[in-house]
Amino acid sequence: MRTLFIIGTAGSGKSLFTGAYAEWLKGQKQNVATLNLDPGAIDLPYTPDIDIREWINLYDLMEDYHLGPNGAMILASDLIANEAESIREEVENLEPDILVVDTPGQMEVFAFRASGPFIVKEIGEEEKAIVYLFDSVFSSNPLNYVSNLFLSAAVYNRFFTPQINVLSKCDLIPREKVDQIVDWSASPLKLEDAIERELHGDKRLLSRDLMRAIYRLGLRFLLIPVSAKTYEGMVNVNAAIERVLAAGDRYTIE
Numbered sequence: 001m002r003t004l005f006i007i008g009t010a011g012s013g014k015s016l017f018t019g020a021y022a023e024w025l026k027g028q029k030q031n032v033a034t035l036n037l038d039p040g041a042i043d044l045p046y047t048p049d050i051d052i053r054e055w056i057n058l059y060d061l062m063e064d065y066h067l068g069p070n071g072a073m074i075l076a077s078d079l080i081a082n083e084a085e086s087i088r089e090e091v092e093n094l095e096p097d098i099l100v101v102d103t104p105g106q107m108e109v110f111a112f113r114a115s116g117p118f119i120v121k122e123i124g125e126e127e128k129a130i131v132y133l134f135d136s137v138f139s140s141n142p143l144n145y146v147s148n149l150f151l152s153a154a155v156y157n158r159f160f161t162p163q164i165n166v167l168s169k170c171d172l173i174p175r176e177k178v179d180q181i182v183d184w185s186a187s188p189l190k191l192e193d194a195i196e197r198e199l200h201g202d203k204r205l206l207s208r209d210l211m212r213a214i215y216r217l218g219l220r221f222l223l224i225p226v227s228a229k230t231y232e233g234m235v236n237v238n239a240a241i242e243r244v245l246a247a248g249d250r251y252t253i254e
Ligand SMILES: Nc1nc2c(ncn2[C@@H]2O[C@H](COP(=O)(O)OP(=O)(O)O)[C@@H](O)[C@H]2O)c(=O)[nH]1
Pocket: 008, 009, 010, 011, 012, 013, 014, 015, 016, 017, 105, 168, 169, 170, 171, 172, 226, 227, 228, 229, 230
């Protein structure tokens, strides 16, 4: 079984991508299942085959423990780890070839707490990868782009799992802007140029030093533009996942 964990900042398009990619795979006659790990999801844009909400309900936790949504989310994310065994059993019953995992809305409760890496270890088998989403609209300027680069590197540092970086919602920005962001991702020099041109003062210095540090580590972030609305780029994302898994690549593709 191949397991893909979809990670990104809140609203970056994880849930829609999970549904769309699973549909696309079904169209390719693949035996795919979806797993929702967001206990706070209200209206998912797909029907998950396995759903953490069967075991953990954010709104019950808020009531039972007198917590606000953030406290309940942290408690819920810690409780997810206890359900790893039950989730595993359900996955084994379904026997999918590919499992697409939608993670909690706020990525820090999954990526930056103990339960995330534990779940990835428990549920993911040999062939697993993280798909990290860069929101197109958010990533349109060099400052936000570098912040996202940094978050993606932090996620990699947490999971040490092959990671594919995707530019989500590419239908929402003009084609030239998509090409420009992809250029930044392919060429550190082009990104530095944009930083020099568009940023000033401390923001310029910090962004430049951050991106240089990331590139010095040998991490690469070639972004693949995709739209979960129009399905544009889905074939390229799939090819990148295949390539990364086949090569047992240490990090992302170049
Ligand atoms: N136009 C467009 N909207 C998208 C796309 N992906 C997500 N969205 C919208 O962005 C919002 C957040 O998406 P969602 O999947 O819930 O993000 P999540 O919080 O990361 O799970 C929703 O209103 C989606 O309909 C996309 O590829 N294109």
